[in-house]
Amino acid sequence: MAKTTEVLVAYDIENNKTRTRLYNQLKDVGMIPVQKSVMWGRLLPADIKLAKRILASEIDKDTDKAFVLVSKLSENAKFYGLTPDFEEYDGHGIF
Secondary structure: OOOOEEEEEEEEOOOHHHHHHHHHHHHHHOOEEEEOOEEEEEEOHHHHHHHHHHHHHHOOOOOOEEEEEEOOHHHHOOOEOEOOOOOEOOOOOEO
């Protein structure tokens, strides 16, 4: 069985159509939205490469910004209002 890796993608894209298209493509890869322009997911190596290709093809290098962070976020992070699996949580607890 292939091993998944936690990935965080953040982007700042001016064009609404491009931003929506990127959002939908990253969702199709298996990522879930954490904030407006931040997505998280446990991805296979091939899906990480695909997410990077999607970003490279969608961003305008003159006006847009984006990054991909490969990490073990659930082991190292403090979560406010989200469970370690980034599911919605009604409280404001710290995990």
